[in-house]
Amino acid sequence: MGEEKKPGWKTVPIGGILLEPGSATKYKTGDWRAFRPVIDTNKCVNCLICWIYCPDGAIKRLEKHVTVDLDYCKGCGICANECPVKAITMIEEKR
Ligand code: SF4
Numbered sequence: 001m002g003e004e005k006k007p008g009w010k011t012v013p014i015g016g017i018l019l020e021p022g023s024a025t026k027y028k029t030g031d032w033r034a035f036r037p038v039i040d041t042n043k044c045v046n047c048l049i050c051w052i053y054c055p056d057g058a059i060k061r062l063e064k065h066v067t068v069d070l071d072y073c074k075g076c077g078i079c080a081n082e083c084p085v086k087a088i089t090m091i092e093e094k095r
């Protein structure tokens with residue numbers, strides 16, 4: 001049996017091209033996450049600083065506190081770092 005011929009770099013499609021605008025929500029990037037943010041709703045003062053800082057738009061505003069859309073949160077921890085009342089704790093994901 002002959003060795004399978006793999007495609008060379010010239011035949012691999014060019015990456016980083018948006019083929020369809022507004023398609024980011026189709027790709028649930030939350031499964032990259034190693035740590036997840038957990039909101040202490042008793043401590044949260046609904047200041048929305050985490051909502052402003054989240055690079056993935058994964059913080060969702062509710063009436064009295066915020067929540068995290070884990071389909072898109074990549075677990076960077078910026079929200080926990082910026083929260084002025086330390087209402088967000090990063091916990092390790094269990095697989
Ligand atoms: S951990 Fe990062 S991606 Fe997830 S909600 Fe916080 S700031 Fe957004």
Ligand code: SF4
Pocket residue numbers: 039043044045046047048049050051065066082083084085086087088
């Ligand atoms: S930064 Fe902290 S206190 Fe402010 S909305 Fe987010 S979790 Fe709540």
